[in-house]
Amino acid sequence: MSNILVETPLHHMADAFMTLSGGGINIHEADMVSHLNLRGCASDSSFMKAAQKTLGFALPVVPNSFSGHDESAAYWLGPDEWLITTNDIAVEDALRVALKGHFAVTNITGGQTIISLRGGASLEILQKSSIYDFHPSKFKVGNCVQTTFAKAGALVVKKADGSFNLIIRRSFADYIGRWLLDAAREYS
Amino acid sequence: MLKIHCPYCDEQREEEEFSYSGEAHISRPLDPGALSDADWADYLFFRKNTRGWHHEMWQHSAGCRRYFNVTRHTVTYEIFESYPMGTTPKALPKGDAR
Numbered sequence: 001m002s003n004i005l006v007e008t009p010l011h012h013m014a015d016a017f018m019t020l021s022g023g024g025i026n027i028h029e030a031d032m033v034s035h036l037n038l039r040g041c042a043s044d045s046s047f048m049k050a051a052q053k054t055l056g057f058a059l060p061v062v063p064n065s066f067s068g069h070d071e072s073a074a075y076w077l078g079p080d081e082w083l084i085t086t087n088d089i090a091v092e093d094a095l096r097v098a099l100k101g102h103f104a105v106t107n108i109t110g111g112q113t114i115i116s117l118r119g120g121a122s123l124e125i126l127q128k129s130s131i132y133d134f135h136p137s138k139f140k141v142g143n144c145v146q147t148t149f150a151k152a153g154a155l156v157v158k159k160a161d162g163s164f165n166l167i168i169r170r171s172f173a174d175y176i177g178r179w180l181l182d183a184a185r186e187y188s
Numbered sequence: 189m190l191k192i193h194c195p196y197c198d199e200q201r202e203e204e205e206f207s208y209s210g211e212a213h214i215s216r217p218l219d220p221g222a223l224s225d226a227d228w229a230d231y232l233f234f235r236k237n238t239r240g241w242h243h244e245m246w247q248h249s250a251g252c253r254r255y256f257n258v259t260r261h262t263v264t265y266e267i268f269e270s271y272p273m274g275t276t277p278k279a280l281p282k283g284d285a286r
Contacts (some may be wrong), residue, residue: 063252064197064199078254081252131202146206
């Protein structure tokens with residue numbers, strides 16, 4: 001069988017995003033990584049310890065925050081729910097082996113994608129697209145928030161280098177991509 | 189536009205992120221088979237139409253997706269408190285809303 005070409009949900013917009021670069025904004029879709037939805041009880045210390053041992057960092061328990069690093073991260077989605085993004089495909093099985101009792105690991109890789117926003121204008125683009133208060137005095141490095149972005153849902157992440165990641169549904173990717181191209185036009 | 193405090197996200201968020209889910213603290217009858225049709229219909233369909241303080245459910249649908257309760261005044265729209273599912277509301281403020 002011939003090799004199957006893996007395409008990210010926004011591969012058809014990569015060139016359009018490239019034409020924007022050089023101005024105040026740099027948009028690109030991140031390479032494909034695994035997205036796992038993890039459910040479990042945050043007050044169950046054996047669950048939290050097993051997850052920490054498998055991932056190499058603790059699951060965040062503070063609302064609207066994330067932990068981890070570039071290769072692998074865990075985002076707080078709710079008091080008993082996390083999103084894990086990782087470029088190590090073995091994490092899913094490792095979690096299933098390590099976790100015991102009442103938990104759920106769901107692979108949602110095919111349903112989501114990540115868009116990276118860099119540059120001085122990225123904050124303004126977020127502010128005009130969303131109702132959430134992204135002012136740096138409130139939305140700090142290490143924060144992530146689920147809110148509406150251009151009427152669609154998005155998980156917005158503020159990374160250590162000050163850039164933002166938008167984690168969005170695949171089904172909304174084309175719409176949000178086009179929205180971003182339009183929103184970024186005045187800064188490019 | 190209401191500003192609603194989500195007890196799970198622990199933040200004030202815009203109403204646009206939430207969806208309204210009706211009156212709170214309605215418990216399902218333990219033995220539905222023993223109920224008369226009128227009582228079952230009352231449980232399923234009939235809700236208070238309060239003028240004043242109202243305990244109601246909201247879902248943070250664009251955020252953490254959790255349900256919680258809000259005590260809101262149906263005339264002034266003032267929100268007295270929001271509290272997680274399974275907890276008891278505080279005593280209401282005396283008198284009417286501001």
